[in-house]
Amino acid sequence: MGTKKVNYTPEQTAELVASYQAADSDESRAKVVSQFAALYGKGPQSNRAKLVSEGVYVAKTYKTKKGEKPESKALIVAGIAHLLGVDAERVESLEKANKTALNLIRGALAFAAAALDEQEDS
Numbered sequence: 001m002g003t004k005k006v007n008y009t010p011e012q013t014a015e016l017v018a019s020y021q022a023a024d025s026d027e028s029r030a031k032v033v034s035q036f037a038a039l040y041g042k043g044p045q046s047n048r049a050k051l052v053s054e055g056v057y058v059a060k061t062y063k064t065k066k067g068e069k070p071e072s073k074a075l076i077v078a079g080i081a082h083l084l085g086v087d088a089e090r091v092e093s094l095e096k097a098n099k100t101a102l103n104l105i106r107g108a109l110a111f112a113a114a115a116l117d118e119q120e121d122s
């Protein structure tokens with residue numbers, strides 16, 4: 001039987017894992033992966049696979065097209081229910097609407113609530 005080819009030495013693995021764990025953002029982790037790819041002469045995917053096998057890989061956080069953290073429809077509907085002063089179950093069918101419409105409704109209700117608060121204060 002043949003011997004198994006070792007892609008990463010224990011020292012390379014330890015260095016890669018330590019540098020990756022020290023990174024604190026998606027961008028810095030991606031930079032570590034690409035730097036070690038160039039250093040070891042391996043592809044970034046190979047480094048990611050090694051990090052996965054070591055149990056330290058952190059997937060990139062999903063962001064919307066605008067670069068924002070996504071917000072679920074259920075959360076938007078809960079905000080609308082709060083602004084209306086009703087239980088979220090009473091308006092749960094709003095989750096079938098698209099996010100643009102839900103955000104528009106929530107924005108209009110928030111504006112109206114702020115206007116009422118301002119009117120009560122004066």
